[in-house]
Amino acid sequence: MNKFNHCEICDLHSFNFEDGIICSLTSKRPDFQKKCPDIKLDxxxxxxxxxxxxxxxxxxxxxxxxxxxxxxxxxxxxxxxxxxxxxxxxxxxxxxxxxxxxxxxxxxxxxxxxxxxxxxxxxxxxxxxxxxxxxxxxxxxxxxxRYEFDSKISTDIMGIKETKINLRLNGEKIEQTYRY
The missing domain is CATH 1.10.287 (Helix Hairpins)
Structure with a gap:
């Protein structure tokens, strides 16, 4: 797996035009073996x-x-x-x-x-x-x-989709509605 995938979900990632995605703690590209010891997931x-x-x-x-x-x-x-x-x-x-x-x-x-x-x-x-x-x-x-994700998608007569999202992530419940 690409190390940058870890950085995409981490709150500590940063970006510069020379190196691309970097860690804001070390100001370097990701350098770890299997998993990042400093990852902050929020x-x-x-x-x-x-x-x-x-x-x-x-x-x-x-x-x-x-x-x-x-x-x-x-x-x-x-x-x-x-x-x-x-x-x-x-x-x-x-x-x-x-x-x-x-x-x-x-x-x-x-x-x-x-x-x-x-x-x-x-x-x-x-x-x-x-x-x-x-x-x-x-x-x-x-x-x-651990997370549980549930969504209900509906389309109205004008073709506009509405998605109601229920996410339970580590005990926290998030409910959102998107229209597109």
Whole structure:
């Protein structure tokens, strides 16, 4: 694991343009073996737990929506392609070919693109946040920090998400609400 991951959750980290992230106690880059003996875990840890877990829960929420969108738009795509097939058969019997059927076919394929695009977005989002969550969990376990995180995500009719967060960290309870 990268030593700078330890510094991200420590309240004693600092930054300079020459070295990047440094320890404010030693004014040097992190230099320890397995865990930092001088780490101070307070506000940065809380912020990181909330940030990473909120993103992780949001990625699960987006996955559920993406699966629903995939099913919905795939069914519409199949329906439009079915209509296109019936049009082609009807026009073929009349010995005619019309460009309208090509447009209907393209619309049907477009619905499949929308369906797959939502799944790809969900997969990319999950691929980015999963390593962050894994690193945070390893660090909290290493420093014997126990936390319980719960969130409820809802979306209103205008597409604005509201996330209600409940965090219990070493006996302290934190409740927050985010709208984005």
């Amino acid at each position: 506000q940065n840890l809380k912020d990181k737990i909330i940030e990473v877990n909120t993103e992780f829960e949001d990625s699960k929420y987006v996955k559920k929506l993406a699966i629903g969108n995939f099913v919905f738009y795939s069914l519409i795509g199949v329906g439009v392609l079915g209509i296109c097939y019936l049009l082609i058969i009807s026009l073929f019997r009349l010995a005619r070919i019309h460009t309208f059927t090509i447009a209907v076919f393209c619309i049907g394929i477009g619905f499949f693109g929308i369906a797959i695009g939502a799944l790809n977005y969900s997969r990319r989002k999950r691929k980015i946040i999963s390593p962050k969550k894994r690193n945070l969990d390893i660090l909290t376990e290493l420093y014997n920090v």
